[in-house]
Amino acid sequence: MKENIGKYIKLEISGKKFFSGLLVDVGSDLWVVFNGFDYLYIPTIHIQNWQFLKQDEIDEITFSNEPTPIYNHNEEISLRKTLTSAKGIFTEIYVTSKQALHGYIISIMNNYFVFYSPIYKTMFISLSHLKWLIPYTNNQRPYGLNNSSLPVNPSNITFARSFEVQIEKLMGELIVFNIGENENVMGKIQAIKNNFVELITAKEEPVYLNLQHIKTVHMT
CATH class of the missing domain: 2.30.30.100 (SH3 type barrels.)
Incomplete structure (x- = not known):
């Protein structure tokens, strides 16, 4: 190619x-x-x-x-190198739900990265579901916000090495999967077993979500 x-x-x-x-x-x-x-x-x-x-x-x-x-033309590029170079740069990413996310990358883990969105706050994004990344040009800010509205260290959460373990750490928390694309991806994480997440919905009904199809996670 x-x-x-x-x-x-x-x-x-x-x-x-x-x-x-x-x-x-x-x-x-x-x-x-x-x-x-x-x-x-x-x-x-x-x-x-x-x-x-x-x-x-x-x-x-x-x-x-x-x-x-954002990368060195003289080096072989890769997704992980590009994400590392994009850390702290205002960026548009696309994952799911027919909408792009705007913010910046905080940290890159084994199979996911941590993203800060002024709208959704701290998010966990599966690497395998990232469709594209577009770094902002110089001096652009998402939503016209100033730097004081965009914290450098927006979360005191310690991040797990893998996406699956990070979700386990949120057991008992109210969360939103996949940017809330439907009502069955919002609720309280009850359990994780056999690669499925048991989620308790607002009506206290359990829904079982395949971990492989979880693209984004953020807390409410």
Whole structure:
């Protein structure tokens, strides 16, 4: 795929999302595309298909001032390296629920990362479900907030090494999974057994959620 660096492509991402732009770099598990405004860092696992753009499609792309990439072009890129480089940078990420999340990465663990959102506060995001990451350009702030509204250390929680153990640590807490995409992903964690989370809903009914399909977690 590296032979196509410098060519214009169109990609379909999991969730029926489409992007067009210049293929800037390809790593072992990550592609970088410049869409004319931003660098998009896209995990390879979520690229459903891609094709070359036709000339008239290329002509439709508007280019502004190219932002500075967050990684070293001289090194082999990867998702983990990119997430590490993005720590503390205001960033847009997309995981689920047809909505992007805006904030910044606090910490990167074995199979998830900790993200601070001004809307949802401290969140735990499964690495395997991250669809893309777009670092903000210089001087941008999510929701027009100033730095005093965006704490450097927003949580006193100690983070577990794995996503599954982090969820176990929230036993008995009221939480929201997958950004609350339906009423069956909000409630109190009662137990975790055989890769399923037992969640007690508002009506005190148990729902059993497959750990493999939990994409985000945040406390209410």
